[in-house]
Amino acid sequence: MTREHVAVLLDETRLTLEELAASCAVSREWVIEHVRAGVLLAEPDPDPGRWHFNSRDVWRLRKMSDLERHFDANPELAGLVADLFEEVERLRIRLRRAGLHPD
Amino acid sequence: MEFKDYYQALGVARDAGADDIKKAFRKLARKYHPDVSKEPDAEARMKELNEAFAVLSDPEKRAAYDRLGQRFHAGQDFHPPPDWDAGFEFSGRGFSGAEAADFSDFFSELFGGRFGGAEARGGRHAGPGWDDIRDDMRDGFRARGEDHHAKLMLDLEDAYRGAVRTVTLRVPRLDAAGRPVLQEHTLDVRIPQGVYEGQMIRLAGQGGPGMGTDEAGDLYLEVHFKPHGRYRVEGRDVYASLPVTPWEAALGASVLAPVPDGAVEVRIPAGSQSGRKLRLKGRGIPGRTPGDLYLVLEVVLPPADTPRARELYETMAREMNFDPRRGG
Secondary structure, eight states: OOOEEEOEEBTTBOBOHHHHHHHTTOOHHHHHHHHHTTSSOSSOOSSGGGOOBOHHHHHHHHHHHHHHHHHOOOHHHHHHHHHHHHHHHHHHHHHHHTTOOOO | OBOOOHHHHHTOOTTOOHHHHHHHHHHHHHHHOTTTOOOTTHHHHHHHHHHHHHHHTSHHHHHHHHHHHTTOOTTOBOOOOTTTTTTOOOOSSOOOHHHHTTSOHHHHHHHTTTOOOGGGTTSSOOSOOHHHHHHHHHHTOOBOOOOEEEEEEEOHHHHHHOEEEEEEEEEEEEOTTSOEEEEEEEEEEEEOTTOOTTOEEEETTOSSOOBTTOOOOOEEEEEEEOOOSSEEEETTEEEEEEEEOHHHHHHOEEEEEEETTEEEEEEEOTTOOTTOEEEETTOSSOSSSOOOEEEEEEEOOOOOOSHHHHHHHHHHHHHOOOOTTSOO
16 A cells, blocks of 8 residues: 655745755755846845745746746846746736637 | 657757757757646647756767667667676766656666766755765665656645555666666655645655655655636635526525535625625635635526516516616
């Protein structure tokens, strides 16, 4: 019989800097650079040891990492594109809510 | 297994230069990026492009692949000949085991134990590639396994009740000879109630294997809901249309409305029109701050398909002074 694994919901528990870096296969320094560039965490504590990340941060970081690798984007540009992805998603949800199919 | 033509996938000639390959990849990556593309197979195409680029952007992998390409063509039944890669030393651009788990069996068969590389440590990519894993095994190195990511499709009802879902993933494992191979890994996951679209859930120790005595990485599942014929979800709020009769809308009524966790009695205020939103506070997706459920009224006319029904409509037409096109 397969053992049942209990899922932990992110946002009820949040990730530390080290956990976030490990979860997205980037270095700790890479995350710090992106937080300092203002594209991750809205109002970060000066001490990175106090940073905590939620599901949205994981999603954004993965998108930015892909964008930088695929298009040689810098952190600010990758952050801007991630903002636009989020905006597109919000608008799609509103269209669906209005009974319209965005595609 | 079929031979894959990576040049065809990127739409470049076999003698294309590195810059042309990069340009072609970027152009197609824009077209098929799953976040913006309207192409129905965008996600699958993007995986294909990533895989093709992983091979053709790496000089050693490309050279070895080119040697095979002289003997095989796209779609042809393919098994790698013995020593097909003799004389090549794969290294360079790092693709982690987690990323490669998304690649095809064809890629896995050719490069399964050989990717990763110099970029993988300390730079942008901190996770070990498979070359690192193999070397580290040899050197007695210890390191925590890679974290892996996957999408998890759920029914909206699962968010209300919780659920157990079986998840099958391809993950890198070390075989008896210490060679990294992709293996199917099935696990039953208990999903707590209250998950919402885009939320990550974490399964400790279910990612890539650890090195030496160190622990395995974690598995992150990104929650998405399957499209539902009746419900639309926004964060923790849930929207549904509620069909009502003209007399329920006009006179008011109590009706039993289906909701994701059963049914609930709802009071329709008299004088309601189509589009009126009724808010059921706290009946959206559960959580510390539960979402709300919005029922959008949809007045449905009964068909005039019997003499009696026609007579009733004719009576209304005669006796009700009503013209919806009249301004007022």
